[in-house]
Amino acid sequence: MTGQRVVVVGGGIAGLATAALLAREGYAVTMLEQNRTLGGRAGSWEHDGFRFDTGPSWYLMPEVFDHFFRLMGTSTAEQLDLVTLDPGYRVFSEDGRPPLDIRADGVANRAVFENEEPGAAAALDRYLAGAEDTYRMAVDRFLYSTFADLRPLFAPDLLRRLPRLARLLLEPLDRYAAGFVQDNRLRQVLGYPAVFLGTSPGKAPSMYHLMSHLDLDDGVRYPLGGFTELIDRIAALAEEAGARIVTGARVTAIRTAQDGKRAHARGVDYRDAAGAQHTLDADIVVSAADLHHTETQLLPPSLRTHPENAWERRDPGPGVVLAYLGVRGRLPQLTHHNLFFTTDWEANFQTIYGPDPGIPDPASLYVCMPSETDPEVAPEGYENLFVLIPVPADVSLGAGGMDGAGDRAIERAADAAIRQISAWAGIPDLADRIVLRRTVGPEDFASEFNAWRGGALGPAHTLRQSAFFRPGNASKKVDGLLYAGCSTIPGIGLPMCLISAELVVKRLRGDGSGGPLPEPLPTPQAERVS
Template sequence: MTSFSPPPVDAVAPEPVPAAGGAAGGPRPSAIVIGGGIAGLASAALLARDGYAVTLLERQDTVGGRAGVWERDGFRFDTGPSWYLMPEVFDHFYRLLGTSAAEQLDLTRLAPGYRVYFEGDPSEQTTTFDIADNRDDNLALFESIEPGSGPRMARYLDSARDTYEMAKKRFLYTTFESFTPLVKRDVLSRTPRLARLLLEPLDRFAARFVTDNRLRQVLGYPAVFLGSSPFLTPSMYHLMSHLDMEDGVLYPQGGFTRVIETIADLARAEGVDIRTGSSVTSIRTEPAGSGRAVARGVEYRDAAGVTHELAADVVVSAADLHHTETSLLPYSLQTYPQKYWDDTLAGPSALLLYLGVEGGLPELEHHTLFFTSDWHDNFGRIFPGTRGSAHTETSVPNPASLYVCRPSATDAGVAPEGSENIFVLVPIPADPDLGAGGVDGAGDERIERLADLAIEQIGAWAGIPDLASRITVRRTIGPADFARDLNAWKGTALGPAHTLRQSAFFRAGNVSKKVAGLYYAGGSTIPGIGLPMCLISAEILVKRLRGDVSTGPLPEPLTATVQSNGSASTGGTARRAPARSRRR
């Protein structure tokens, strides 16, 4: 390996953005996007479509962030997201760029949507069942397990659909820069109901429709995908049940890395300059008076260790918000300083396992969930102080409720013939001290021991006694990996948990209050966690830059409003583009 010494701190190579206006002097205003995860790629693509000259800087050697890929011995593993929900959000994003999900992806509908294994004695209760890909079969399933629950669940799903549609229409695609557009009849007429859904936790809400613990768990587990617990997540998020129990679950052939590839390709087609191996070390600003500043660009270090200055009119950070605020800005310019994070609840971290297994695994569906019987204990260990829990400090649940993905059930290209590809996610506390993973058991001792326990649990509950002996490829990821590789606050796998005070307009906004021209995108900010939310975050970034306070999606395809002189046009009404010194 060739070694090198980093340049001295003052060895900075100034570098203008090609074809950039404003500070860089070219015909078009320029934008820098920090982070090449899905939010960063989507933001870069839409900004370029809107008329900006965009440079994207990604610290890793490849783009994707959490939605990465790892390959070994003929196995190809998605390293993060694995549920394709809210398909209309993906399709809308593609249509903004003049294409469609159908043109970009080969989507397969999963039937069943997923399988669930429950802790317990098979002689005393049903310990496994499948959630179908349609409403009628799922209502029949609930009725068969808890007689009389079918009509109640029909009302639950009706409510979930109505809440989901209302969220898309009024809450997901808004910057919350103004609340006036929310003062509409459809919102006002639902105010008492919306207030109850915000104040009542998901678990308690679900318990009013079903009493069987297994069914309550099926309705409550989507909280985990929101980085939270069913005892903490507002029941507003029962809308998730519409997605998996009625809308159905899809899978993009080639895996979620294929989604990333398509968005990166579209960004490049729009003219985005994607630079990997480029680690941003600071956001450059100039004073603007009254304790405020103006973003002027960034300083970053390339793969060879050379430090560069890159000028721009707009800076967008799609990196972890805690890292952006506390590491890339001085304290005086932080909208969300450390004291903000001290009062913020982190979503769980995760133990991730990527396993190549010899032979078939018919006991597992494409998506399989394993639920412990005592969720107060399980979630109370991850979120101490949770209602009903006696835990006051974090600890790792054992056994744990966990998730297994077997993409080789649907996609022959992710594993060699005669073998299976499985991805395991075990929610654990957000604590980097729990350790890092490794390949073939080379991770920290505690992480590898937890991985052994998870493999043993899956084998025992699913009736695969020889699972461990059939593993030919093994890699683990722990909280320390999230902190090191993704600059993830507290090593969380997802971001700030979706609790009442961390959802909707209570969540961190997408614009700096102290640095004009600095904006945010991704799961740390509005609207929240998940690939669809990250795509929406890119769209509401564009809306924020345009001063668009509407609550719905933008018209398709996206039409450029930023012009070469730095002005912006909105429906024929010319107005000045957000200048770097513009006050909000």
């Protein structure tokens, strides 16, 4: 095993983590990233003294990050400067009620719920007890499984839970949450994690109520310097372990050779930033790029595990319009994370996911203001706002641009969001105080990240696209071709992408267990000594 050559395609968090873990395992790893900077969707953009995380901004599931760093022989504390946010986030409602602050600990949040609805504290206690139990089961049995061996799923403790599991898989999250609280806004607090999973509360299985354990009991954290610090640290660990990282290298094909009746990965062809074509030989190829792009653009039709017609039956999740705004003066009305919920959620999601999709107005928005916590991300006396508007995954909506120069639908969505934030949060002069504006649309996600249909997060976590129903991490037609990232198991989000990197290691080891690997990963030198 040690010394085999590996090419990792894609320098987002999944590709970087895969390169780091495999290099520590003793593989000779080269990682190729098509853009000049690393991070993929978890990138960074700087302009006029403002610095924006361009994608993920919630630090949840801290134990997954802790585990990854320990696998690499280090710790989160050594790599990142984390702060706990309090409030964790603020909720604004269309009905004009005062904003609702979700606090940093479970006891305080039970009081918040009780203040909104008598009896809701006890209801939340029951809800979160179930959420924690489901979360532990998911971590121990599902999230770290490649599903190459299904025998762990027939363990006696899981079989005893089958009736509850069946309910959690078949009942949608919104209906499940409605069985605990009546207040519409409280139901939305319990249901909004579905958006993190690329779907709506009406489509997400209620198993994902486990997410509420993370923000309502466990709290929300932030790495000072932004999520680009996380990317930088993982990239540094990969290089320290021996991985070679090459940017400006666009992979154009995965090379294969026939070995008897089977095809085997033999490397990649790629084009460098100057346009020159190169061939890189390898024994194993791991694509952490978008799975649709990998399968339909980098492999010939005869070797596709997921051909184009298979994607027609899949849900790409949402697209987004993003607005990066630099704002003059302070915005005490907002906190670090802010959620703006429309009253009629069902209509809002129907506009995005229904048969005649469009951009909702008003929309349920997310606004991140990291300058509340981190003074380094904006000039003194200014704030930076990251505004996210969920829209259909549809490249025809167009691309964004600087200072209103993006395509019409994108700029109109951003204008509407600014007006909405201004009205709901009570910032009447918000538009006049914007000194920097850049927008991003679905077409940008398609062109920069090869995102299927311009989706922002990855394939939605509906029942048909979760756990062992989600595309696996190994090609069925090409030996030595593996997958990592948000398109494959276990799914969407930074923690899931870190786990997907570990699943590559487990697949190569032939490890069919359901739990995390022992810490730390032994280095080849340590193996020789032992």
